[in-house]
Amino acid sequence: MRAWEKNIRQVTPYVAGEQPKDLNKIKLNTNENPYPPTKNIKDALKHQSEMLRLYPDTEATVLVEELAKFYELDKDQIFVGVGSDDVLAMSFLTFFNSDKPILFPDITYSFYDVWANLYRIPYERPALDENFHIRKEDYYKVNGGIVIANPNAPTSISEDLSVIEDIVANNQDSIVIVDEAYVDFGGQSALPLLKKYDNLVVVQTFSKSRSMAGMRIGFAMANKELITALKNVKESYNSYTMNYPSIVCGAEAVKDKEYFYETLDKIIATRERVKSELIEFGFQMPDSKTNFLFITHEKVAAKDLFDALRKEHIYVRYFNKPRISNYLRVSIGTDEEMNEFLRVVRNIV
Numbered sequence: 001m002r003a004w005e006k007n008i009r010q011v012t013p014y015v016a017g018e019q020p021k022d023l024n025k026i027k028l029n030t031n032e033n034p035y036p037p038t039k040n041i042k043d044a045l046k047h048q049s050e051m052l053r054l055y056p057d058t059e060a061t062v063l064v065e066e067l068a069k070f071y072e073l074d075k076d077q078i079f080v081g082v083g084s085d086d087v088l089a090m091s092f093l094t095f096f097n098s099d100k101p102i103l104f105p106d107i108t109y110s111f112y113d114v115w116a117n118l119y120r121i122p123y124e125r126p127a128l129d130e131n132f133h134i135r136k137e138d139y140y141k142v143n144g145g146i147v148i149a150n151p152n153a154p155t156s157i158s159e160d161l162s163v164i165e166d167i168v169a170n171n172q173d174s175i176v177i178v179d180e181a182y183v184d185f186g187g188q189s190a191l192p193l194l195k196k197y198d199n200l201v202v203v204q205t206f207s208k209s210r211s212m213a214g215m216r217i218g219f220a221m222a223n224k225e226l227i228t229a230l231k232n233v234k235e236s237y238n239s240y241t242m243n244y245p246s247i248v249c250g251a252e253a254v255k256d257k258e259y260f261y262e263t264l265d266k267i268i269a270t271r272e273r274v275k276s277e278l279i280e281f282g283f284q285m286p287d288s289k290t291n292f293l294f295i296t297h298e299k300v301a302a303k304d305l306f307d308a309l310r311k312e313h314i315y316v317r318y319f320n321k322p323r324i325s326n327y328l329r330v331s332i333g334t335d336e337e338m339n340e341f342l343r344v345v346r347n348i349v
């Protein structure tokens with residue numbers, strides 16, 4: 001072994017869902033939005049290209065201003081980053097600096113343990129109950145921080161705001177991060193709790209409800225002190241995380257409220273229709289408050305269904321992990337895509 005090898009940071013990376021090069025697939029595996037982003041961004045991109053010569057605004061002012069208006073917060077309560085993965089990673093680095101373990105559920109977004117390992121943060125993973133719900137008492141123990149995805153992924157389940165409040169209220173000595181990547185599809189946001197608790201950080205993304213996964217925009221909302229701490233860590237790492245087009249197009253997406261709500265309504269309606277059809281085929285699934293369904297069938301093994309769908313060019317997500325290895329996570333696509341999905345599933349089942 002060469003001497004320097006032991007100095008190399010050993011990490012096991014997160015594995016993202018596959019991005020097939022061939023666009024003829026029906027892609028229901030990474031919870032992207034099937035509809036395009038607001039048309040307004042086309043104009044924004046056309047007129048702003050000369051700005052690419054310059055370094056972008058490190059404060060992302062136009063984007064932060066629009067978000068502050070939309071969520072009725074002060075500008076200094078918002079931190080933006082390159083997707084919520086960037087914002088969450090930065091939050092782990094900023095807020096989870098104790099020797100005590102941080103807490104997050106056994107079944108949740110599979111990036112949390114990757115960041116904890118990357119930053120050498122000890123962690124414990126209290127088990128969700130048999131219906132994949134959080135047992136709030138599990139979060140009453142001493143900890144170095146808490147991260148909860150609400151709605152959760154891949155289960156699609158949204159906890160009542162009272163559960164989140166209970167966890168925040170019982171942990172005022174640590175920071176509680178609530179990852180609300182899917183909240184716009186029917187969950188209850190913890191945002192109103194910001195007025196009451198100073199240990200709460202709410203993280204959201206443009207990748208799902210705002211149809212901009214390719215732009216990479218995420219944001220955190222918290223009290224000014226926590227946002228300043230996040231900014232200081234970011235500025236100690238890379239001043240220019242967000243590129244100019246993301247800042248400008250992100251601002252346009254927030255401005256177009258009408259299109260935002262219209263798209264959400266369409267996806268929710270499709271989700272509910274697909275859900276009832278799947279139940280008719282014998283599937284079971286939790287009540288989804290996200291843009292995906294977490295489905296299981298007594299007679300058809302999830303892995304077999306995954307393979308069979310793939311042969312028909314339909315991509316969904318399978319997790320070969322304890323407790324969820326007989327489930328598939330199916331993103332909600334357009335009505336046409338979901339009709340084809342249902343047709344193929346009906347034949348297989």
Ligand code: PMP
Pocket residue numbers: 082083084085086109149152153179181204205206207213217218
């Ligand atoms: N949180 C959860 C729960 C997610 O499922 C995802 C999507 N993979 C993210 C955060 C990150 O999304 P993005 O970086 O695209 O904002």
